[in-house]
Amino acid sequence: MTESEAIATFQSYLEKQAAVSKQEFERFASFIHVIQIPKGRILVDPNKERSQVYFVAKGLLRLFATDSEGKEHMLSFAAENWWIGDRNNPSLDKPAELFIDAYEDSVILELGTRFFEGASEQSPAFRSFNERLMLRHMNKLYQRVYSLIGTNAKQRYEEFLRTYPNLAQRLPQTLIASYLGMTPESLSRIRKEMAQLKN
Amino acid sequence: MTESEAIATFQSYLEKQAAVSKQEFERFASFIHVIQIPKGRILVDPNKERSQVYFVAKGLLRLFATDSEGKEHMLSFAAENWWIGDRNNPSLDKPAELFIDAYEDSVILELGTRFFEGASEQSPAFRSFNERLMLRHMNKLYQRVYSLIGTNAKQRYEEFLRTYPNLAQRLPQTLIASYLGMTPESLSRIRKEMAQLKN
DNA sequence: CGTGGAGTTGAATACGATCAACACCGGTGG
DNA sequence: CCACCGGTGTTGATCGTATTCAACTCCACG
Numbered sequence: 001m002t003e004s005e006a007i008a009t010f011q012s013y014l015e016k017q018a019a020v021s022k023q024e025f026e027r028f029a030s031f032i033h034v035i036q037i038p039k040g041r042i043l044v045d046p047n048k049e050r051s052q053v054y055f056v057a058k059g060l061l062r063l064f065a066t067d068s069e070g071k072e073h074m075l076s077f078a079a080e081n082w083w084i085g086d087r088n089n090p091s092l093d094k095p096a097e098l099f100i101d102a103y104e105d106s107v108i109l110e111l112g113t114r115f116f117e118g119a120s121e122q123s124p125a126f127r128s129f130n131e132r133l134m135l136r137h138m139n140k141l142y143q144r145v146y147s148l149i150g151t152n153a154k155q156r157y158e159e160f161l162r163t164y165p166n167l168a169q170r171l172p173q174t175l176i177a178s179y180l181g182m183t184p185e186s187l188s189r190i191r192k193e194m195a196q197l198k199n
Numbered sequence: 200m201t202e203s204e205a206i207a208t209f210q211s212y213l214e215k216q217a218a219v220s221k222q223e224f225e226r227f228a229s230f231i232h233v234i235q236i237p238k239g240r241i242l243v244d245p246n247k248e249r250s251q252v253y254f255v256a257k258g259l260l261r262l263f264a265t266d267s268e269g270k271e272h273m274l275s276f277a278a279e280n281w282w283i284g285d286r287n288n289p290s291l292d293k294p295a296e297l298f299i300d301a302y303e304d305s306v307i308l309e310l311g312t313r314f315f316e317g318a319s320e321q322s323p324a325f326r327s328f329n330e331r332l333m334l335r336h337m338n339k340l341y342q343r344v345y346s347l348i349g350t351n352a353k354q355r356y357e358e359f360l361r362t363y364p365n366l367a368q369r370l371p372q373t374l375i376a377s378y379l380g381m382t383p384e385s386l387s388r389i390r391k392e393m394a395q396l397k398n
Numbered sequence: 399c400g401t402g403g404a405g406t407t408g409a410a411t412a413c414g415a416t417c418a419a420c421a422c423c424g425g426t427g428g
Numbered sequence: 429c430c431a432c433c434g435g436t437g438t439t440g441a442t443c444g445t446a447t448t449c450a451a452c453t454c455c456a457c458g
Binding site: 065076138149 | 264266270272273274275285330333334336337338340341343344345347348349350377378379380
């Protein structure tokens with residue numbers, strides 16, 4: 001995927017989802033920075049400060065934290081037409097460090113403060129879309145908190161399948177398990193049990 | 200606490216935190232609706248649609264979900280100078296229902312879409328403060344997700360004590376336990392263990 | 399007083415974690 | 429072409445953390 005294809009993807013996304021016109025888009029397109037990133041490469045780590053918001057044009061990124069023992073915990077992921085990033089307020093103060101890396105070869109758009117300021121000024125439609133997006137994001141997080149404090153491992157996995165049916169195939173079980181707060185072994189057993197009940 | 204004291208509290212909060220001037224404030228103060236709510240009263244329930252954002256001038260509110268068995272799960276709470284609400288996108292689609300109630304006698308400000316639109320138009324300072332507020336809120340949610348998927352019950356409680364030292368005294372253990380995704384019995388044992396280690 | 403909610407404690411249970419062995423596959427290099 | 433390897437997932441056995449159920453204490457409040 002070329003840079004201009006990536007930008008075109010983004011433009012069409014904003015046109016459809018946010019009702020941002022082509023003309024408006026062109027006024028802030030210069031703040032966009034396209035990045036090609038190969039599978040496995042780390043995009044953001046807590047040492048090298050370079051924490052922005054990213055729009056995924058192609059591929060799959062993940063946001064995770066490592067604990068004191070080096071174990072990784074999936075906080076978030078993003079495939080095509082999704083956003084990811086810690087939106088400039090990094091750090092889970094704790095003994096945890098935030099990373100973003102590419103789980104597949106990806107093409108992403110790096111969007112900094114200047115982009116958001118520019119776009120919000122140039123396009124009221126973008127501003128209100130961005131606000132709605134953040135609200136939706138917060139609601140998803142509440143949903144996830146609820147399922148973590150209120151349901152067991154099997155229910156969480158079932159909800160995951162309902163919410164992200166497509167990603168369930170694309171992500172390895174290890175990552176899904178981590179996202180859901182369980183071990184890969186547990187997830188494997190849950191899947192086995194579910195498969196048996198089908199008969 | 201009188202209505203005008205409540206509004207004055209809010210005004211002074213916005214002045215200090217958001218750099219909103221008194222003059223600006225007066226231009227959108229008319230969209231504010233003060234509510235006195237006694238301990239135990241339900242403010243928002245999934246049936247009666249009346250879901251806004253609330254600013255707590257005095258008292259303590261909690262946002263919780265009930266599951267299919269009627270058990271309550273604490274999603275959030277708010278004491279003085281905090282915000283609470285599901286910001287107009289209700290519903291954890293699931294078999295869960297969202298409620299907000301007063302855990303203490305409270306005085307709160309009801310802030311609807313018209314308030315946010317008005318304030319953002321009248322005061323750029325408010326708009327940018329509101330955006331920062333949402334970012335901070337999202338980061339707190341990520342922090343909470345991390346502690347739920349990455350740490351055990353004791354660590355979660357210790358983190359809670361560090362993050363909300365004041366609320367730890369004000370909230371009954373039942374609610375803290377629910378907030379942290381454990382049973383009251385477990386929390387009780389954790390506290391016992393911690394008290395013994397002190398000696 | 400007496401009643402009910404909150405917290406504590408104990409015993410038994412269960413869910414999920416851990417540790418370890420193995421199967422399966424896709425890719426790499428001899 | 430096959431042998432080997434590492435990564436991913438599966439399965440079993442055991443362990444441990446947290447839940448469940450139940451009884452009891454302690455207050456605050458009527």
